[in-house]
Amino acid sequence: MLAHPDPAGFLPLDQLPxxxxxxxxxxxxxxxxxxxxxxxxxRPLQTSSDLARGLQAEQAPGHYRLTHxxxxxxxxxxxGPQAIKPHxxxxxxxxxxxxxxxxxxxxxxxxxxxxxxxxLIGVRACDLAALALQDAxxxxxxxxxxxxxxxxxxxxxxxxxxxxxxxxCFCASTGDGPTPTAGYDLALAELAxxxxxxxxxxxxxxxxxxLNLSPATAGQIETxxxxxxxxxxxxxxxxxxxxxRDALMSRLEHPRWDEVAARCLACGNCTAVCPxxxxxxxxxxxxxxxxxxxxxxxxxxxxGESHGYLHGFNVRSDIRxxxxxxxxxxxxxxxxxxxxxxxxxxxxxxxxxxxxxxxTEEVAALTASEVKP
Amino acid sequence: MNRPVMLDAGAPHTATVVSRTQESPTIFxxxxxxxxxxxxxxxRFAPGQFxxxxxxxxxxxxxxIMSDPEERGVxxxxxxxxxxxxxxxxxxxxxxxxxxxxxxxxxWPLQDADGxxxxxxTGGLGCAPVVSVIHYVLRRREHFGRxxxxxxxxxxxxxxxxxxxxxxATLPDTQVLVAANEGAAFWPWHVGRVTELFELASFxxxxxxxxxxxxxxxxxxxxxxxxxxxxxESHLYLSMERNMxxxxxxxxxxQFGGAFVCRDGPVFNWGEVKALLAHKGF
Numbered sequence: 001m002l003a004h005p006d007p008a009g010f011l012p013l014d015q016l017p018x019x020x021x022x023x024x025x026x027x028x029x030x031x032x033x034x035x036x037x038x039x040x041x042x043r044p045l046q047t048s049s050d051l052a053r054g055l056q057a058e059q060a061p062g063h064y065r066l067t068h069x070x071x072x073x074x075x076x077x078x079x080g081p082q083a084i085k086p087h088x089x090x091x092x093x094x095x096x097x098x099x100x101x102x103x104x105x106x107x108x109x110x111x112x113x114x115x116x117x118x119x120l121i122g123v124r125a126c127d128l129a130a131l132a133l134q135d136a137x138x139x140x141x142x143x144x145x146x147x148x149x150x151x152x153x154x155x156x157x158x159x160x161x162x163x164x165x166x167x168x169c170f171c172a173s174t175g176d177g178p179t180p181t182a183g184y185d186l187a188l189a190e191l192a193x194x195x196x197x198x199x200x201x202x203x204x205x206x207x208x209x210x211l212n213l214s215p216a217t218a219g220q221i222e223t224x225x226x227x228x229x230x231x232x233x234x235x236x237x238x239x240x241x242x243x244x245r246d247a248l249m250s251r252l253e254h255p256r257w258d259e260v261a262a263r264c265l266a267c268g269n270c271t272a273v274c275p276x277x278x279x280x281x282x283x284x285x286x287x288x289x290x291x292x293x294x295x296x297x298x299x300x301x302x303x304g305e306s307h308g309y310l311h312g313f314n315v316r317s318d319i320r321x322x323x324x325x326x327x328x329x330x331x332x333x334x335x336x337x338x339x340x341x342x343x344x345x346x347x348x349x350x351x352x353x354x355x356x357x358x359x360t361e362e363v364a365a366l367t368a369s370e371v372k373p
Numbered sequence: 374m375n376r377p378v379m380l381d382a383g384a385p386h387t388a389t390v391v392s393r394t395q396e397s398p399t400i401f402x403x404x405x406x407x408x409x410x411x412x413x414x415x416x417r418f419a420p421g422q423f424x425x426x427x428x429x430x431x432x433x434x435x436x437x438i439m440s441d442p443e444e445r446g447v448x449x450x451x452x453x454x455x456x457x458x459x460x461x462x463x464x465x466x467x468x469x470x471x472x473x474x475x476x477x478x479x480x481w482p483l484q485d486a487d488g489x490x491x492x493x494x495t496g497g498l499g500c501a502p503v504v505s506v507i508h509y510v511l512r513r514r515e516h517f518g519r520x521x522x523x524x525x526x527x528x529x530x531x532x533x534x535x536x537x538x539x540x541x542a543t544l545p546d547t548q549v550l551v552a553a554n555e556g557a558a559f560w561p562w563h564v565g566r567v568t569e570l571f572e573l574a575s576f577x578x579x580x581x582x583x584x585x586x587x588x589x590x591x592x593x594x595x596x597x598x599x600x601x602x603x604x605x606e607s608h609l610y611l612s613m614e615r616n617m618x619x620x621x622x623x624x625x626x627x628q629f630g631g632a633f634v635c636r637d638g639p640v641f642n643w644g645e646v647k648a649l650l651a652h653k654g655f
Contacts, residue, residue, distance in 0.1 A: 140622075281618060282433065
């Protein structure tokens, strides 16, 4: 892990509650992993005993099941369906409102969220990489999204090294995990008897100092490092490179697009769980009394009917073009926009696809053959 | 290319419909003015840019600005009644209020066109984002060479601004070529595809800048023809259309490859988009 100038501390298991109560005393609402409807979700924590423990998340194409972790660890699950995205880019929110008086005069005013200070416990390296991409989009120089910025500024991120990746994970191949290297306030590596803890920001360093931990030993730091290496080594999925721009853009008429389109339901699950997808629809919600209307934005998907709508026709009327739009944006044209690919290797799109379409398998099939002229 | 100061990208500002003109059975023009006089006085746009028009309780649509950039009193939008918002906008009358924000996007490369022949190729309502170029050129006539205005429509009755085309045709160093796929009684122009008129256009390909706006199929044929005549690719521009909801490159709908059409366009150089335009579905 990227060490702050402050040395790594060691947080014994029985002192985990102190981290949470310290954050709460600083005014943070703590959100952490909890099992809900059979999946790990981020829920408000009252005490550290609310933290899910002893769970693993078994994942495969179209498959997600919580199972028992025999070591009874806190963070042996890889991840749930959502990353940090809902806590910065809200799935649904009003961005402005308009009032109309009897004379028909319109008064517009922006609507700003009032989020609490939030500490997210247990974010993963892939989640942090995705957050950096969302930041690049929503906090672009000269065009900051005010609602996103408001939430983002109030986050305290406690990252956790992934020790037990899911079968769908391929963060090692995208270069984004499994060990967090940047973007966190605090990062933990869970060992049998406690957590190697490092700070990644001034805010995090202040919390670390307040915890007054004894330094992590060289042996503990080495165990954490090996744990990260092992978690990378066990990943079986991968992408055939970190820049697939030319490989995909030279295969826009490949027959594989038809083949995957025949299986794809265009349900948009992949875009809903993708931690980097940023599309959103803007709609108006008029009040029943007719005196006002809210302008809302909702997460949208390039798999939907309306995404490509253009005065009376749809530029992407078939599923083939929608799947191709999604994959080429994520892995190819994202490079033009943000200087890297838009996939962080979390594999959520694979697990949460109801028909189990595997992005890594599609990319392999698309890029296996030579380009036909 | 011009990038005038943009109003904020958040909530719209209130504007009043100053006048409404029915241009064809489905096409109408709204002249709008911000209720805030200071805002109206400060508003500047470049030909080729667009505004977001908001219909109360229904939503927003991107509409290119058709008025003369030198006209400070009103901002003109020519619109086809097509979807929920535009059909509602069609029902507005002078005095009604709308929301307005803009201008957005990158306009036509008018500085680069200085000293060149200007070739304008439009189809259908594609004439609207280009008509401000005509105004711009006619106001600075000595800065430009020949002005070639080529416009195609499906049906003769779709041609709006007929008197203006007639008038432009009488101007020196100006050529107007209009075609309708289906003609009508007393239709004075060509009947057939607009692309059949390209060879009649008289300009110097080595000293010309071409700007196109219309159906992508038409622009493809036009580009091929213009490039074949020797127009350098770097002098060929087009205005693109995609679904736009935020207008500031955030909502994602208008992405065309890596470009956000609302922010990086809508005007592009042909070389920037030709590869992807060859594929349907982007």
